[in-house]
Amino acid sequence: MKAIVHEGKKGLDGVTFTHMSEVEPRPGEVKVRLKAAGLNHRDLLVPNRRNDGDPPVILGSDGAGVIEVVGEGVTGIQVGDEVMINPGLGWKKNSDAPPEGFEILGFPSHGTFAESVVVPAESVVKKPGHYSWEEAAVLPLSALTAYRALFTRAKVKMGDTVLIPGIGSGVATYLLQFAKAAGAYVIVTSRSEMKLEAARRLGADRVIHTNREWDQELKGEMIDIVIESVGAATFNRSLNVLRPGGTMVTFGASAGDVVHLNIREFFYGQYNLLGSTMGSHEEFEDMVDFVQRHNMKPVLDRVFPLSSALEAFHYMNRAEQFGKIALDING
Known part of the structure; x- marks a missing residue:
């Protein structure tokens, strides 16, 4: 599958548009066929935190798409469901601080700048019906x-x-x-x-x-x-x-x-x-409910094709945007 990957060199010099093997979900996981992904400043920082020679990792924390495969034991989710991904992994309930083991999708685990991603079933929520794929993709982490x-x-x-x-x-x-x-x-x-x-x-x-x-x-x-x-x-x-x-x-x-x-x-x-940092999945669900009750939409600055993700990175690094930047996975 097509993907934006960091490997080889520290920093953005190690970011390439390449191919990676797809993986299938294990018990308790789902595979999402991604339609769009959202950029965050974290995506600029991760390449600088990794060292020369580190194994390849697919970047990206935010994304939205369609459930393609449901792993064993998963209930309440069906193939074909349109979903957004909560990139915070391992923080289920509200608490004063993230629990030990809390991670954010996109490092160290593979992220959303690809044609598909496998995530825990508990990390997906239904996409608001009035959102475009790009709007849904840029909501999770920042909101x-x-x-x-x-x-x-x-x-x-x-x-x-x-x-x-x-x-x-x-x-x-x-x-x-x-x-x-x-x-x-x-x-x-x-x-x-x-x-x-x-x-x-x-x-x-x-x-x-x-x-x-x-x-x-x-x-x-x-x-x-x-x-x-x-x-x-x-x-x-x-x-x-x-x-x-x-x-x-x-x-x-x-x-x-x-x-x-x-x-x-x-x-x-x-x-x-x-x-403050990110939030729990309970807060994520409260946030999604809040934006829907107030008929609120993300401010979408620009959409880049996945193949031009590095251009999007440099655009964000110049702080020229007002609002969010999205990637069209099929672009």
């Missing part, structure tokens, strides 16, 4: 990450003011949509005027250019919640505009892992700092 960060961790409620630095990524666009659906007042930042205008159209109540002085721009605003994914470049700027007793949730560090924190100012401010 689950946004849902847990905003609802489980930050506990957003109607009337809260939420700040989302760095609007444009898939998770950030879901955060904006989810927060608005929850009745929050949402402020976003970006260095791109195009992304700020797109955020306005998506429902942002206020937009701020990253290069402006946030303290001055937001003077008088009571920021209840900040959802941080940028990291070192914006962490303290975000903290400086958070109201006393407010909550910051962080799930990413695209602009640096290490931050310097004035701990005295932090404890005098009575701030809450929470980490």
Whole structure:
């Protein structure tokens, strides 16, 4: 089968469009004939985490398709069912943190940038009927990450003011949509005027250019919640505009892992700092129910054919997109 594989060389130089053997499901598993897949920043990171000479691995965490084979012992799923894949493996029930052994599809196990994938039967859910294959494919990882960060961790409620630095990524666009659906007042930042205008159209109540002085721009605003994914470049700027007793949730560090924190100012401010990563399968099902109840669709930036996946990787690496990037498996 056609697949996007990393092997041989560390980094994107080791990513190729090639052929891999298909596998059949074991007991408790299903084989999905994929129609589309979704890109995530994780797909850029995995090749850099692997070493020269490591065995080939099919990249990709997100995907949607049709059940082709049902393994022994699987019930409630039939050949022909249209499904999305929850890429979080081994985190079934809600908990404070992922259980030991939690993995994400696409490394170390083979992922979704291929014509088929075998996953645990418990990892698939029915595709929303009003979604295209590409829309279904880009929902799972980013939307689950946004849902847990905003609802489980930050506990957003109607009337809260939420700040989302760095609007444009898939998770950030879901955060904006989810927060608005929850009745929050949402402020976003970006260095791109195009992304700020797109955020306005998506429902942002206020937009701020990253290069402006946030303290001055937001003077008088009571920021209840900040959802941080940028990291070192914006962490303290975000903290400086958070109201006393407010909550910051962080799930990413695209602009640096290490931050310097004035701990005295932090404890005098009575701030809450929470980490978040992905989510449980229970949260995944809650998220899917939420987007369907609110008739919500992913923001789809571009669709590339599978054979042009490396071009899609470079496009994402330049951070030009607003929303999600999909791969057409049959393209």
